[in-house]
Amino acid sequence: AQSVWGYDSDNGPERWHENYPLAKGDKQSPIEINSKDVQHDSSLSSWHASYDPGAAKTILNNGRTCRVVFDDTFDRSVLRGGPLSGAYRLRQLHLHWGSCDQHGSEHVIDGVKYAAELHMVHWNPKHGNFAGALKQPDGVAVVGIFLKVGQTPKPEMKRILEEIENIKTKGKEAPFLHFDPSILFPKSRDYWTYHGSFTTPPCEECITWILLREPIEVSSDQMAKLRSLSKNSENEPVSPLVDNWRPPQPLKGRIVRASFK
Numbered sequence: 001a002q003s004v005w006g007y008d009s010d011n012g013p014e015r016w017h018e019n020y021p022l023a024k025g026d027k028q029s030p031i032e033i034n035s036k037d038v039q040h041d042s043s044l045s046s047w048h049a050s051y052d053p054g055a056a057k058t059i060l061n062n063g064r065t066c067r068v069v070f071d072d073t074f075d076r077s078v079l080r081g082g083p084l085s086g087a088y089r090l091r092q093l094h095l096h097w098g099s100c101d102q103h104g105s106e107h108v109i110d111g112v113k114y115a116a117e118l119h120m121v122h123w124n125p126k127h128g129n130f131a132g133a134l135k136q137p138d139g140v141a142v143v144g145i146f147l148k149v150g151q152t153p154k155p156e157m158k159r160i161l162e163e164i165e166n167i168k169t170k171g172k173e174a175p176f177l178h179f180d181p182s183i184l185f186p187k188s189r190d191y192w193t194y195h196g197s198f199t200t201p202p203c204e205e206c207i208t209w210i211l212l213r214e215p216i217e218v219s220s221d222q223m224a225k226l227r228s229l230s231k232n233s234e235n236e237p238v239s240p241l242v243d244n245w246r247p248p249q250p251l252k253g254r255i256v257r258a259s260f261k
């Protein structure tokens with residue numbers, strides 16, 4: 001159905017506001033980060049993830065991204081510290097990527113577009129459930145990790161990419177057990193943080209973003225693997241799942257803070 005949003009010219013980011021008015025809000029994501037405008041905040045503490053590998057459940061292709069889902073029925077895998085107060089529960093992780101290595105990330109750093117951006121989505125249990133958290137300014141926390149194509153690919157991405165064979169088309173899901181996503185973190189804990197929104201409709205402005213400064217490296221072959229996903233269902237014409245990223249949105253006076261100098 002045409003009214004369903006996507007990333008094509010007839011249902012893409014420029015038209016989301018027609019069905020999802022929040023998309024034109026004042027605290028939208030992603031944004032372009034310019035280091036010269038960032039404010040170092042020495043009061044920002046370090047963030048900590050304590051994830052239970054047993055919480056990992058499944059990996060799926062929903063036609064818009066590749067998503068790993070975790071058990072978030074109790075405080076089993078949580079993120080705390082940094083700009084956050086309290087423990088936020090890990091619910092899922094997914095990626096946004098391009099049709100070539102030169103673009104694909106949603107946030108843009110000093111003009112640099114990375115090949116992909118991985119999002120780890122957490123929600124604040126004080127709001128009861130995920131749906132309730134979406135309605136609150138402190139409802140959701142997303143850790144964003146940039147993927148850069150380089151010569152020393154991160155072996156930890158292999159587990160996710162190996163599973164792609166089993167979820168080639170929209171609606172396909174496979175068990176994904178015993179996985180601790182903190183192995184994907186880069187060495188440095190340095191981050192930028194600002195208040196923004198979901199980068200997909202309905203674009204609720206409920207996210208505290210924690211963007212890691214140090215990208216992780218992937219190989220061009222690993223990116224090609226990601227691009228081999230299809231957004232169509234099994235018995236539909238093949239349509240590559242690529243360029244599932246929203247472009248940067250107006251900053252509208254927001255301050256981006258850095259945990260580092």
Ligand SMILES: O=C1NC(=O)[C@@H](c2ccccc2)S1
Binds near residue numbers: 094199200
């Ligand atoms: O950071 C984000 N990336 C996305 O695709 C959005 C989203 C959509 C559904 C569930 C969780 C997050 S919000």
Ligand SMILES: [Zn+2]
Binds near residue numbers: 094119
């Ligand atoms: Zn995302």
